[in-house]
Amino acid sequence: MNELLQLYIPASILLIAMGIYCMAAKRDLIKIVLGIEIMTSGVNLNLIVMGLGSNGVDALAQSMALISMTIGACVAAVALSIIINTFRHYGTTDVRKLRRLRW
Amino acid sequence: MVDYLIHMTFLALLIVLAFLVIEIKDLLRALAIFIIMSSVLSVIFYILSAPFIAVFQLAIYAGAIAVLFLATLHTTKGRVLSEKLNLTIGLLLVGMLLVMVLVFSVNLIDAFRVVTPPQGYPLEEAPFFLWTYRGFDIIVQGFLLLATVTAVTAILRKKEGVGVIEEAVEESVKNE
Incomplete structure (x- = not known):
């Protein structure tokens, strides 16, 4: 069990770090939302691995992962609708070109 | 030992696919790889004895969110799938489904008994x-x-x- 924890926890931390990097370094709004989803996947993996026991994964951990997935889907839906709205007004999804204050 | 190697292989695949999603510039390709990445994560959940989470991961991330991304991509970029790219994505999806069928067909019913109410x-x-x-x-x-x-x-x-x-x-x- 400990071997698996040693394998999975660094991997999930790496996924979260990759998501944060994507959000910080990329300029396309869609790519940034993809980064958020990668980060959420890392968090879900961490939740499941931390609930791992000899008889499978703890039900509470699974429940929390399920709620996290729902929140991830909701965040993606709202973020993508904001992207579409932004595109309607600015004609681009590049964050560097969204500096104008006029809406 | 074999189990450990399987876990390690899938994790390595997951990390590589996540890296590709971030670094590939063509958003449509990045999205296709994101779908495959979500499916690999679903397989990982399954081999970690969390089959319900695996199914939800597949349905929500590889299904619903991917469709939302695709719709946004078509709205904002006006991209249409080319014949070649279409074939590539199709082959990738078929391969992914085959892997899923192989993995999920092993002890399917027993696996789903793990988190159901207690026996009896x-x-x-x-x-x-x-x-x-x-x-x-x-x-x-x-x-x-x-x-x-x-x-x-x-x-x-x-x-x-x-x-x-x-x-x-x-x-x-x-x-x-």
């Missing part, structure tokens, strides 16, 4: 179990989904007339 629990009392022990989760998720639908509707509603800022600018121009 009468099936007709399942709704009671669901609403007693998991009621809070379900209510929270219902509120979340409702809030999301409201938010998306509010964001994407059709705006009529000019905004407050435009009105202020027009007034200032008239005054001058």
Whole structure:
């Protein structure tokens, strides 16, 4: 069990770090939302691995992962609708070109 | 040892695919790889004895969110799938489905018994179990989904007339 924890926890931390990097370094709004989803996947993996026991994964951990997935889907839906709205007004999804204050 | 190697292989694949999603510039390709990455994560959940989470991961991330991304991509970039790319994505999806079928077909029914109510629990009392022990989760998720639908509707509603800022600018121009 400990071997698996040693394998999975660094991997999930790496996924979260990759998501944060994507959000910080990329300029396309869609790519940034993809980064958020990668980060959420890392968090879900961490939740499941931390609930791992000899008889499978703890039900509470699974429940929390399920709620996290729902929140991830909701965040993606709202973020993508904001992207579409932004595109309607600015004609681009590049964050560097969204500096104008006029809406 | 073999189990450990399987876990390690899938994790390595997951990390490589996540890296590709971030670094590939063509968003459509990045999205296709994101779908495969979600499927690999689903397989990992399955081999970690969390089959329900695996199914939800597959349905929500590889299904619903991917469709939302695809719709946004087509709206904002106006991209249409080319014949060649279409074939590549099709082959990738077929390969992914084959892997899923191979993995999920092993002890499917036994695996789904892991998180079901304890043995001997009468099936007709399942709704009671669901609403007693998991009621809070379900209510929270219902509120979340409702809030999301409201938010998306509010964001994407059709705006009529000019905004407050435009009105202020027009007034200032008239005054001058």
